[in-house]
């Protein structure tokens with residue numbers, strides 16, 4: 001007989017869990033039928049089981065839903081409580097009946113409703129891609145003195161509430177500012193990043209700063225492959241492969257930058273340039289590393305020039321980047337945040353961020369003023 005090569009979806013652990021659950025159910029039913037388990041206890045166990053199963057279904061699909069869809073889900077969770085259970089148990093006709101009797105029927109109706117709603121949401125959303133992180137990252141470049149940087153960070157923390165809560169803000173000051181800025185960000189939900197790290201682990205590399213050092217100062221992110229570093233410091237895919245490895249080894253999430261210059265854009269080579277920058281570095285990552293990556297598309301001709309790619313241009317190339325990623329990493333590419341960078345400001349952020357594959361921005365000049373930086377984050381609310 002021919003054996004199927006398709007691996008079974010039922011792992012031994014899952015099989016054991018199901019067997020345990022079924023035996024538990026049989027035991028409880030037998031005990032109840034024989035009168036050894038009081039009926040209220042049976043009801044409580046049965047309803048708790050359904051609640052746990054509903055909660056597990058809901059937990060699986062939450063990351064696949066937009067905040068608006070989640071609000072609706074919560075409404076449907078509260079509906080059975082307020083419509084069936086509370087009025088049902090309070091208004092039960094037979095006032096002589098004990099509490100157990102009075103709450104049984106409404107409890108069954110409410111839990112059944114919740115169980116059905118949880119499964120409807122589960123089947124609607126389980127196959128949808130997870131919601132990508134929305135990110136606004138500030139690249140301060142070689143600007144501000146340490147004390148000014150700390151003030152800027154404090155200003156961003158103080159005004160954080162003006163931008164939508166679901167936006168993840170990251171600030172990337174110069175190395176010299178990291179400690180003070182880390183201190184200023186303490187207790188906030190704004191993350192710290194660095195603008196670069198060394199390709200080597202440690203040793204006689206005068207002037208370099210290692211991934212371990214920036215991680216020790218509280219950085220969670222590191223910008224790698226920024227066009228200014230490729231252009232002025234000769235950074236190549238070879239060095240970037242080493243830097244990526246160092247970043248991951250120290251628990252940092254790389255914000256890997258790609259983008260073409262004006263000449264390449266005018267010659268219609270932008271797709272090839274960006275594809276090569278991704279294939280030579282990102283395609284060398286393991287699936288686990290890839291799951292922890294942010295990409296920034298930054299057309300060099302738009303950086304610090306006041307010229308912005310149009311929203312359609314950005315969407316076109318972001319979708320292309322996602323396809324290149326999907327060709328290598330499959331469905332996981334749907335979850336990679338791809339940021340746009342290049343003269344992004346509060347006035348053009350909303351239009352850019354409205355595009356399907358634009359998940360936020362890497363911001364240079366406008367990241368140096370707290371209101372502008374957060375104002376860009378407000379682009380997600382419009």
Ligand code: PEP
Pocket residue numbers: 139298302303304305341342343344362363364365366
């Ligand atoms: C950058 O350098 O990453 C950048 C996007 O700069 P700007 O916003 O000033 O164009």
